[in-house]
Each structure stands twice: as structure tokens, then as C-alpha cells.
Amino acid sequence: NAGVTQTPKFQVLKTGQSMTLQCAQDMNHNSMYWYRQDPGMGLRLIYYSASEGTTDKGEVPNGYNVSRLNKREFSLRLESAAPSQTSVYFCASSEPTEAFFGQGTRLTVV
């Protein structure tokens, strides 16, 4: 099925470890996003990419890096994980009419 594919679904990291969350969409969308969702705080934008080759910071970019590898893929990297980065992460891609979300990654940093 067409949509946004996000991996992994679950991950446990130790403080200081690094990891990359992968996201791919097959809808030929220009815009892609990474959000984190925490209880009582809604979805907060970490980074977004309006088109291939461009990335911009969102509300909460500290501690993260992103890479828009091509039009399909937008990855999120945690270089040195911290417990404050324990969250559910969603990737999304959009066209002017709506945004499609991946199924989320539940990340726990211990």
C-alpha cells in the first residue's frame, strides 16, 4: 500500500548511543517532516524538508540531525541519545491537501 514507511517501530537505547530513524514515502511528495509526540504536548516539529536537498529546523531541533537523501527518504539521527529524547516519533509527508503519517517509532532512552 502507498504511504509513509517508518522504521524501526520500537527501540531502546542507552544514554549516549546513536541511532538513525528511517522514513520513506512513495507518494512523490515534496514536503517531509519529523515530529515527536509527548504526553500533553501534542505533536512538535523537530525538522522538516520542503523539498529534496533542503532541511529546516522546527520547534525542537536540539539533539537531532536530519538528512533528505532523495525525494523519497528523510532520516532522523540522534548522535548521542538522552533520556529527554524518550518519545514517540512520527514521520510525515504532505501535499497541499493533507499530511500522511508513518506508524510511529517508540523510542526509550535509559
Place this chain on the structure above:
Amino acid sequence: EDKVVQSPLSLVVHEGDTVTLNCSYEVTNFRSLLWYKQEKKAPTFLFMLTSSGIEKKSGRLSSILDKKELFSILNITATQTGDSAVYLCAKETSGSRLTFGEGTQLTVNP
């Protein structure tokens, strides 16, 4: 700063009740207002609103936008237990950037 404020943050009703969820936003670079329903996983799209005063309907759900007063409402009539979810409102700005509110947690009891 883009800000989207939803109210109430949580709501508990009985089946058959009608509910109204509110979303207010800041006018800066506004393109559209979107509503999403989030159950256990990723948000799913409900409505996109761009014009004032034009109601959008889908079954028992409807939504309308007031661009003068900078708010939108989502109505659900004859609620069912399956309507229990977090309802998210998002403002779209230029560049297809989405800013989400905190969400309204709706619980519908039998």
C-alpha cells in the same frame, strides 16, 4: 511564533451526546487548517479547511473555519464509543509546514 491552541484538552461524554472541539490559531502565513483523529497509532486525516464559513461534513463529523476570528470547530453528533480518540488540529503555513495543537482527548462512554 506559530501557535495552535485546542480546547478542551480532555472531554468525557456519553454515547449519543454531541461534542464541539475548538481550535484557535495565529494568523501568520496561514494557508489552511487541518483536523486529524489519532487513536492508537498515527493521526488520520479528517478535514482540511481553507475558506471561512464553508462547512465540511463526513458522516457525523463536521467542521467549519472562521478566518476573521481565527478559529475552527469540529462537531461530532450522536457520539459512539469508537469516536474515542485524540483529535488534533494543525495549521498549515507556507512551505506546507504544519504546526499542531496539543490535542483534545475525547472519551465516549457507553
